[in-house]
Amino acid sequence: MGLDWAYFRRPYEELHDRHDAAERQEYLVGRQPTAAAHLAELAPLRKREPIPASGYTGDDERLWQIMKLYALSRVSDYLIELFCPAGDPPPGFGVTGGRAVMEGSTTHRLELGGWQINATPGWIGSRRLELDELAAYTGFFTDIGLTPFEHAETFSPFHHEIFAVMQDPSATRVILEEVLWPGFWFGDLLFSRAGVRVRAPRHLIDAAVATTSTLYFTFSREPRPTSDLSHNWGSNSQWRTSFHRFYSDEDGLHLNWDGQVDIGEDPPQQPADQSDDPNPLDQRRELLLHRCFVRSALPRDEDDRFPYDDRLSLTTAEWPLRPESIVRVPWTR
Template identity: 45%
Template sequence: MDAWDCFRGLAEELSQYEGSEIFAGVLEPWLSAHPEARDWLVCIAQRPGTPIPPIDDEESWALYALNRTLDTLIAAGNPVSPAQYIAFVEALGMKALKPQQFSPFYHEVDEIEQGPAPASPVAILEFNWPCVMLGNMMVSRARVRVSAGAQVLAPGIADASTLYWTFWRKNRPNQDLSHGWGSNSQWRTAFRRDFALGDTYYYNVDGKKDIATQGDDEESELTQSERIELLTHRCFVRCTKPHNDLWPYDDRFVEQRKAGLLSRLIHRLR
């Protein structure tokens, strides 16, 4: 069984599970039956690139199915503990991390508390779930509760606007390229690949449009900075424009951290 079938089968099994022992009843038996899944992920993690490693369609579909699996595991009501979630992730050769400095690369905002001033920086108050990395590639962002000033993360926007590249969330609108397709075709959805390489973040590396050189978008009526906000956070966090019918899937962007400050790189992916 190839990786796509492995992870798709697991995601479907989890979505239909009605018991109370999901780790012992589903995850442990699946790990024992599919050692090839870990082997495949290790190969993906070790694949060299310049700087981004190549990937084919079926590999991208398999990673999408893996991401759907992780989302299903931490969906509200599923009986998996954080410790069991981490054990499953690590059994597949991935790492569960809790980066303490907020970045849209690593963190998805679940809840916001008002900061002491409008420009107060983001402070992470609690990790609901860790992020999951496969080598230098983001597989699933951490889910966090934060405090921030309204000029940085606006309540009602950062925690309630449409979340893109997302199959399902309980408490906010979401959009995913699999939506609207049939039960088979939806699994042929490309996985969004983000990488942390050295001091550089690469967002949606397979996107066709480099926002740094594209600038404002007349069709969506989004400015360059609004496109960057939408792509990096996967949602609006300050922008008050309509958020439910956008198409950020073709955009890509590169962001570099220097001397503790976040600056924007204006260049193309090679």
Template identity: 40%
Template sequence: MLAPTTFRELYDVVHDHTGPALFSNVLSPWLDKHADAARELLVPLAVCGEWQRTEYVWGDLLEQAYALSRISDLLLLSFQPGLPDGTEPPWAHRLHLPEHEVRVTADEYLSFFSVLGLRQVEVAQFDPFFHEIAAVEQSDDPDAPIEIVAERWPCLMLGEMLFGRAGVTVRAGERLATAGIADRSMLEDTFLRRHRPTNDGSLGWGRNSQWKTDFRRDYLTADAYRFNVDANVDIDEESPFGDEKLTPAERRDLVRHRCAVRRSEHLPQHENPVVDWRLTVPRK
């Protein structure tokens, strides 16, 4: 195979690499050749509203960012447990999970993305903008707030844009985050996790068509959290997708967390509950 130049080509090499030194053999040499161009490519995404798609062009910035996020998801497999015993493998696993171990250290992961202009963000208090629930320790108090117990992988941002949330173990009451739901339900707008099912626009498409998937953009600006800014429908508008049974709180939870976090009579029927909604939450 030719040396990778694009994010998509690098993804293929990372996915197929079977040796023990992924960072030194693949990622570091790639950065030596392509980091400057890749960093410059991503800059327009760093500020909310600076780049907008005016017409579709194959491989535009949203598709490039998506390809880079797939590399991230492969590398994050290093920090995730397997599925619970007896669990049916998710479709994303059958399509994309490598048969071998993908291994990088936390320092290597951060080093790769920091060279591309991303920065680690550490937030002590749980916030679904910054944190993805990877595991739940259930509190005896059903109303106990969600508290971070440990961080499994870091949160990365590119300027104002969220690139990837930190994976965290939390302790919470079941009315706030239910074990087996908040950490095991379908995670939307996400390519791959070792420990849970995921879903994004690439699944089920062919070798080329899957790469027409857009990266979901969330921004933290001076005045607001802006979730899914490229969505076609505001969360308070009438939904054309038949999700009228969801309560306003359930809709907001699904957009903010990207998954169900607690039991609901409405959610089991929804295989893909997060539709094309955008949400703005003013900063306090």
């Protein structure tokens, strides 16, 4: 078939017209053969390749393939949102957060990124899991040709999206308690991360920050705030957004492979036509690795960062990040 780059936009929009789990499940099953065929034509994206020295142009089919995969990621974001709605998790499950707010004024001092305010932090609700919706998500993406994974040995921010945190001051590291939903591979390309519940001391993973700070590289995760390059564009222009490619292969883990700035360097070398990023390097690495901030020193402008130009290659994705895990790999052709 010819490249119908806008195909996956249609199921995304049509899913919004199905208002219960059974109806959505029936719709996804009916779409499976065609969706599988459209995904198969994106096979060149399964392997990491050097970027053209001048970047992809509008005439390059690879760019259109990347945009087509972005539309499929919107289907994924919508289905994840359905099985992680606002609601109370089971007792003892941990903090699942939502959208951070400040409720009222008290005499307590709250430290946020080096500044202090008199306030009580709160959340607009929490989040729970809906297993029927989860089954529809897992079944559809498996059936169209993606490979599910859990990566259940240890916590890895490359592979795992934090859904819930159990704060444990006695812990000395981040402990993976449970994989809640699978992630998916498209060859070596990470299509989506697995959702996890972790146990950690506050200095490594702050429960409030890790579950309520802005989740980047994500279109929507209500009630959690998100940031995506399609935001604030028109109803048609937003679909010309590129999928953010995170790869795992024999040379390591490659975060945001299309980013122009290698933040493995210290200091990073900005392109000649860009001004230097004034944000601390450790914050830029934390944000790219987790796709959100996770530590208690939350920057005041945490919802106004731009990690989309940054890239980083690692041998392993541990937290805290080990400097010796950073590797340099050839990037351009």
